Amino acid sequence: MTTIAVAETPLTLGLLRLADTALVHSHRLSEWCGHAPMLEEDLALANIALDLLGQARALYTHAAAVEGAGRTEDDLAYRRDAPQFRNVLMAELPRGDFAFTILRGFLLAAHALPFWQATAGSRDATLAAIAAKAEKEAAYHVRHCGEWVIRLGDGTGESRRRMLEALDTLWPYTGELFEVDDADRAVIADGILPDPAVVRAPWDATIDRVFAEAGLDRPAEGWMQSGGRWGRHTEHLGHLLAVMQHLPRAYPDATW
Amino acid sequence: MTTIAVAETPLTLGLLRLADTALVHSHRLSEWCGHAPMLEEDLALANIALDLLGQARALYTHAAAVEGAGRTEDDLAYRRDAPQFRNVLMAELPRGDFAFTILRGFLLAAHALPFWQATAGSRDATLAAIAAKAEKEAAYHVRHCGEWVIRLGDGTGESRRRMLEALDTLWPYTGELFEVDDADRAVIADGILPDPAVVRAPWDATIDRVFAEAGLDRPAEGWMQSGGRWGRHTEHLGHLLAVMQHLPRAYPDATW
C-alpha cells in the first residue's frame, strides 16, 4: 500500500497541521532555487526553506512517535494524499512572483514567531524544544521578509503595484491562522499548543509596524478562506504532491 | 510493484516509440484546455490532443498484445518511469506559447502524415489499420497547424518574432524524426514500419510549402538533439510523468 491513513488524535492532528504547513511552504520556497532576482535571495529563500523543512521533519518525527504505529517522517510526508494534508491554504498557493513569495513568507512568519514563542512553554517537552529552535528561525524570517515588504511597498511604482496585488490575494488566507476547532481546543486545554488568541496581539503589532513602514494599508477584515486544516484544499496542492511524492510512489519498496 | 519493465523487441520498441510520442504530445496539447487564445482553438487543440490520445491507446494495446505478458494500455502509460519512455524529445518540451505549440504540432504532423501513409501498407495488419485512421487525422493536423504557422509567420511583428523564436528552439529536435537504429532496421526489413527515407521528401515538401507562405526561412541542417527514442530525455519528462501517473501510483490496487 503506498497511501497510508493516519489515526488522527487532537495531538497528532495539531502536529500534522504545523508540519504540513512548514513542508508545503518550504516546497514553494525551494521552487525559487536558482531562479531568484539576485544571488543573495537564492541563498536567503533557500535558508528559510531549509529552516521550515527542518521544522517539518522534527514535527513529523514527533507525530509518528505520538501515533506509535511505527511510521517515519517520510511516511507522513510521502504517503498521504492531498485530502489527508492539514496545512493552511496559504502555504500551498503557487509560487507567484517575488512580491507574493515575500509577502506570504512575512505573513506566515509574523504568525509563527509569537506562536512558537508561546509553544516554547508547552507541556509537551519535545514540542517545546522544537518551538525554542523554530522561534529563533521565525525571528529571522520576519526580519528578512519584513525588510523586503518595506522595500517593495516603498520602492518603485511597479514593486508597489505587485505588493498590493499580492496583499489582495493573500489577505483572505490569513484568517485560517487563527481558527480554533474542537481538536485545537483539546490540545490548548492540555497546555500543549497555545491559544491563537495569545498570538493575535503580537501578530497585529508586527503587521502594523511593517505595513506602516511599507506604506501599505491593512485590508479590512472581511470574508476569509478556510479548509486546509481539515483537508479541503485548493486545486494546487494535488499537483504539488504529485511531483513531490513521485519517487517513493513509483518505487514503494525502495529506501533512498 | 508499481513500476514495470517491458521486454523490448524491435516491434514493441517501435510501437512504444510511436505511442509514447503521441501520448506525451497529447498531454502537452491538453494543457491548453481552457486557456487557449480563442475558444475555437480550445476546441481545435483538444481535437488534436484527442486524436493523438486515440492513436496512443491503439498503439499501446497493440504493443501489449505483441508483448503477450497480459499488460494493458494503462500499464504501459502509467507504470513506466521516464527512462523507459521512448518518445521523441520534441513532444515533451514544455507547452510554451501558442507559436511554439502550433509549430511543434505542425512539425510533428508534417512527419506523421507521410509516415502513416506509408505505414498503411504495413505487413502488420493491426498497425496498418491504426495507420489508415491516423493518416486522416494527421492530414487535419497539418492543415490546421500549417494555417496557423502562416498566420503567425505573416501576421504582426510580434507573432513573427515568436514564430522565429519557436523555430529556432524546435528545429534541432526534428532530426530525431528521421533517425534509424538497429531496432528500426529490423522492423523496416520486415515490412512493418516504413523507412524514414520514404518520409523525407513529402516532409520537405510540406515544410517548404508552408514556410514559403509564412515567409519563414528553413534553418540550416545543423547539429540535432537526440536521445528520446532510447530513453535519454530532457529534464521535463519526469515532471510530466509525475503529474500524469500520480493516481495509479498512489493507489496501485485500484481500477478506475
Next chain:
Amino acid sequence: PGRLARFQERIDAEERIEPNDWMPAAYRRTLIRQISQHAHSEIVGMLPEGNWITRAPSLRRKAALLAKVQDEGGHGLYLYAAAETLGVTREELVDQLLSGAAKYSSIFNYPTLTWADIGAIGWLVDGAAIMNQIPLCRTSYGPYARAMIRICKEESFHQRQGYEIMLTLCRGTPEQKAMAQDALNRWWWPALMMFGPPDSESQHTAQSMRWKIKRFTNDELRQKFVDATVPQGLYLGLTFPDPDLRFDPETGHWRFGAIDWEEFRRVLAGHGPCNRERLEARRRAHAEGAWVREAALANAAKRRQRTAYAAQRIAAE
C-alpha cells in the same frame, strides 16, 4: 401595445420567436442575460474539470474527460452564437465576463480536489444542468431552443459518464469509496443551489414564465432533481450530507433540509473558494492570447489586400 399583445399571443400559441421577429426590449435583454450567462458558465466550467485532464487515472477516462471539456467549449460557442442573433457581439459578452459584470454559474467557484469530483460533477452538476435545460429545448426563442436541443443530448451523455465514474469508485477500494463519499459531501448542496434562489425570492421567474423562457420555477426543478438523484445516490451506497433527507410516501417526493442561502449569496458575491482564480485564469488566457488574435486579423487583412490587388491586375490586363 398591439405588437406586444400579438407577441404574447404567439408565445401562448407556442410559436418560436426568430431573430428578425419583433420582440419586447425586456424579452431581448432577459434572453441576452440568460444565454450569455449560460455560455460563460460553459467556458468557466472548463476550468475545474480541465484541472484533472493531465491526471486522469486511465487513458479511457482521460479521453472521455478531454472530450467532455471540449464539448463544454462547443456549448459555449453555440450559445454565444445564439446570443449574437439578439444583436450583441461575442467580444462584448466576453468583456462582460472578464470585467466581472456578467455572472456565471456559481458551482464552478468550487474546486476539484480529487478524481471523484470529476464523477460528482458529471453526475450532479450536469444532472442539475439537464433538469434546467430540458425545458429550455422548448423555450420560446428559436435559436436558443435549437442550441439547447443539441446541448442536452451531450449533457445527458456526460451525466451518465459521471455516474459511471461514481459507480466504479463505489465498487472499488475503500479509499475510492471514501473519495466518492467526500465528493458527494462537497458537491451536493452547491448542486441544489444551481437552481437559483427559492421561488419566493426569485426576481425574474414570473415574467420569464409568461414569456415561456422558463417553464418551471426554481423550486420545481430543484425538487425534480432531488427526486431523480437521491435514488441514484442510494444505489451507489452513499450517504447524502443532509440529516433531514427523507422520502415522503404521500407526495412521492424526497424532502430535503434547509439550504444555506447565506453560502449561496456569499459565493455569488465573489467569496467562494475559487472565484478569484477562475476569473484570473480567463483573464490571463485572454490577455496572453491577444497577440494571436491580432496576428490572425493582420494576416487576414494582408490576404484580402493581396486578393484585391490580384483582382485589380486581372481587371487591368
Next chain:
Amino acid sequence: PGRLARFQERIDAEERIEPNDWMPAAYRRTLIRQISQHAHSEIVGMLPEGNWITRAPSLRRKAALLAKVQDEGGHGLYLYAAAETLGVTREELVDQLLSGAAKYSSIFNYPTLTWADIGAIGWLVDGAAIMNQIPLCRTSYGPYARAMIRICKEESFHQRQGYEIMLTLCRGTPEQKAMAQDALNRWWWPALMMFGPPDSESQHTAQSMRWKIKRFTNDELRQKFVDATVPQGLYLGLTFPDPDLRFDPETGHWRFGAIDWEEFRRVLAGHGPCNRERLEARRRAHAEGAWVREAALANAAKRRQRTAYAAQRIAAE
C-alpha cells in the same frame, strides 16, 4: 620589465599576490576569466541539481540537496567577490554570462534525468571539481586561494554525500542499482572532460603554470581523478562505460580509453543537451528579477534621502 621580474620572483617564492599589488595585465585577465568562469559554473550548476529538490525521495535527502545547491550559490558569491578585487563588477560578469560571452563548465549542459544523477553529480562532478580545486587553495592570487579553501571544504562534503547516495542505490532494489549504473554511464565521460582539453592542445596551461595559477596540467589532474574514482566505482559494484579501462600495475595508474573530444567541442560550442535551456533559465531569472533590483535601489535611495533630510533638520534646529 623590472616589475615583471620582481612579480615572477614573488610568485616563485610562493608569496601571495594581493589586490593592491602590481600584477601584469595578462595575469589579471587570466584570473578574471578563470575566477568568473568558476563563479558562473557554480551559478549554472544550481540548475541541474535544483531540478530534483522538489522530487527528492526523502526529507533527509531533500534537506541535504537544498543545502548543497545553496552552498553552490554561496560559492558563486565568494568567487564573484574574489573577481571583484581584480577591478570588475559583478554586473559586468553576469552580463558576460547572460550574453554568452563568458563560459561555464560544460558539465552543466547535461540533464539530470533520475535521482541517481544527484548521486553521480556529487560523486563524479564534485569529485572532479575538488581535484581541480585543491591545488587552487595554494594558487598565487590571495583572494582566490582563500575562497578556494572554504569552497574545497564544502565540496568534499558534497562529494561524500553524493557517493553515499550512490552506495544506497547500489545496495537497494535492482531498479535502484540500474539507475545508478545508468547515471555512471552518462556522467563518466563528461566528468573526465571537466579537466579540459589534453595538455597537447591546452592554450593556457604553460603561462598559468608559470604564474602558479595552475599547479598541475589537465592530464595530470584527470589521471589523479581516474585513479581515485575507479576503485570507488568498483566498490559500488558498478561498471565503467569504458572497455579500455584497466589497471597498470607498473605505474599504479588506471589507464582509460580515448575521450571523445568531438563531443567536448560540440557541447562547448553550444550544442549540448541543455546549453540553450541553462542560459535561458538564467536570463529569465535575471529579467524577471529586474523590477525587484530596481525597487531595492529606489527604496535605498529614499531611505538615504530621508536620513539626509532628518540630519539637515537636526542641524538647522
